[in-house]
Structures are given as C-alpha cells and as structure tokens.
Amino acid sequence: MFKTWLAPAKINLFLHINSKREDGYHNLQTIFQLLDYYDELSFSPREDGIIQRVSGNDGVPESQDLIIRAAKALQQETGIDLGVDISVVKNIPTGGGLGGGSSNAATTLIALNELWDTQYSEKQL
Numbered sequence: 246m247f248k249t250w251l252a253p254a255k256i257n258l259f260l261h262i263n264s265k266r267e268d269g270y271h272n273l274q275t276i277f278q279l280l281d282y283y284d285e286l287s288f289s290p291r292e293d294g295i296i297q298r299v300s301g302n303d304g305v306p307e308s309q310d311l312i313i314r315a316a317k318a319l320q321q322e323t324g325i326d327l328g329v330d331i332s333v334v335k336n337i338p339t340g341g342g343l344g345g346g347s348s349n350a351a352t353t354l355i356a357l358n359e360l361w362d363t364q365y366s367e368k369q370l
Contacts, residue, residue: 247332251283251284252279253279253281254348255280255338256278258276258302259274274295274359277316284333284352286334286356287334288357290360291328291330292328296317296332297313297330298310298313298333311350314333316357323365327362
C-alpha cells in the first residue's frame with residue numbers, strides 16, 4: 246500500500262555563498278519562500294531491500310535521481326534491510342530553479358524515516 250507525501254517547491258528570495266567547505270560544498274545564507282506547488286511522492290515499503298522507482302521522473306536515470314539516492318543513503322546509513330517502491334507525480338518543473346530535486350530528497354528522508362521506523366531526529370536526517 247502506498248502512502249503519499251507532498252514535496253513543496255520553493256523560491257530563493259536571497260542567496261549568498263559565504264565560503265567553500267572542505268567537503269566541496271558551500272556554506273550558504275539564504276531566505277526562501279515555500280510555494281503552494283508540490284511534487285507528490287508515494288512510497289510502499291518492501292521486505293526484500295530493493296529500492297526502485299515504479300513510476301514518474303521519466304527521463305531521469307535512477308543513478309541521478311535524488312529521490313533514489315536519498316533512499317539508498319538512508320538505507321546504508323541505518324543498515325536497515327527494508328526497501329521501497331516509489332511513485333512520483335512531477336508537478337515542479339525539472340531544472341526550473343524551484344528546488345524540486347532537493348525538496349524531493351528531503352521529503353524522501355522524512356517519509357522513509359517514518360515508514361522504516363528508523364527513529365532518526367530531524368537533525369540526524
């Protein structure tokens with residue numbers, strides 16, 4: 246059975262790059278506004294450990310899909326042996342600067358934290 250979460254779009258009102266970190270990422274200062282516009286992500290846990298997208302995000306290879314990458318990272322971090330089927334209804338334009346990819350990844354972590362009962366805090370996620 247699938248359970249659905251909404252992943253909101255956002256728009257940056259202000260973005261300043263402060264410094265580059267040792268890990269290659271940057272420290273940012275930002276102000277953003279969430280929009281009333283969402284991708285719909287549905288998840289159905291699996292017992293066999295397989296993580297797969299069953300619909301949506303057409304044209305995005307699973308190796309580059311931030312949803313799949315987030316799910317696999319959480320699975321590896323927790324050592325959990327469960328998997329998940331993922332369905333995506335894409336409403337936020339890909340590459341449109343509305344944060345769809347990062348919002349989808351964050352929503353995936355929140356959803357799987359609940360579905361897999363990892364009991365990670367928001368900070369741990």
